[in-house]
Amino acid sequence: MVNQDILIIWIKYQDGKPSEYLYSPEILQRLDFNKSPAIFKPKISAAQPGEDWMVVRPLQRSDYDKGFLQLLSQLTNVGNISRKLFDDRFTKMKQSGGYYVTVIEDTRVGKLIGAATLTIEQKFIHNCSLRGRLEDVVVNDTYRGKQLGKLIVVTVSLLAQELGCYKMSLDCKDKLIKFYESLGYKMEPGNSNAMNMRFDDPS
Numbered sequence: 552m553v554n555q556d557i558l559i560i561w562i563k564y565q566d567g568k569p570s571e572y573l574y575s576p577e578i579l580q581r582l583d584f585n586k587s588p589a590i591f592k593p594k595i596s597a598a599q600p601g602e603d604w605m606v607v608r609p610l611q612r613s614d615y616d617k618g619f620l621q622l623l624s625q626l627t628n629v630g631n632i633s634r635k636l637f638d639d640r641f642t643k644m645k646q647s648g649g650y651y652v653t654v655i656e657d658t659r660v661g662k663l664i665g666a667a668t669l670t671i672e673q674k675f676i677h678n679c680s681l682r683g684r685l686e687d688v689v690v691n692d693t694y695r696g697k698q699l700g701k702l703i704v705v706t707v708s709l710l711a712q713e714l715g716c717y718k719m720s721l722d723c724k725d726k727l728i729k730f731y732e733s734l735g736y737k738m739e740p741g742n743s744n745a746m747n748m749r750f751d752d753p754s
């Protein structure tokens with residue numbers, strides 16, 4: 552058996568039921584928030600998010616039942632996703648590697664209140680380097696004042712650095728530029744355009 556054929560399974564038992572992680576949760580515990588230019592008042596981190604009922608962790612297969620898709624629908628159109636479709640996508644993301652969907656849970660109510668994804672591209676350039684992309688950032692806006700947006704973005708940005716990316720990129724609405732600048736993202740002069748081609752009826 553070669554390495555690519557091994558699907559590593561991280562499983563946490565919750566209330567006696569197994570719940571599988573998309574990626575190893577342990578890496579989030581060692582992220583050094585002092586490396587980020589973001590200012591947190593009070594100081595928090597992925598390991599210590601500031602409330603004992605909050606946890607920052609990788610997406611779990613069981614998050615279908617914790618409002619993950621409803622949370623994403625605050626960002627854009629999600630569609631009607633069955634449990635089977637969700638399960639198959641989770642399995643494919645895990646098998647292919649490079650998908651770090653990260654969430655914040657309010658454990659008092661068992662609901663997800665923030666999410667962001669790091670995707671990693673394998674490159675030939677820069678000595679076969681890696682490029683990170685920040686995707687699908689969303690927080691539940693009823694949790695104001697908890698620094699959730701900063702917390703989830705800084706978490707996946709530090710994760711990109713920890714995993715060896717040479718840069719991390721994002722596209723966003725104009726009104727969010729200042730927010731991302733405060734977390735260390737820069738509009739590079741002459742190199743700051745995002746362009747899209749939209750396709751009708753994708754399969």
Ligand code: 16G
Nearest residue numbers: 627628685686687688721722723724
């Ligand atoms: C924003 C998101 C992007 C998401 C897109 C969805 C961030 C940093 N950017 O650009 O990840 O995929 O919105 O919009 O979260 P769309 O449905 O118009 O493609």
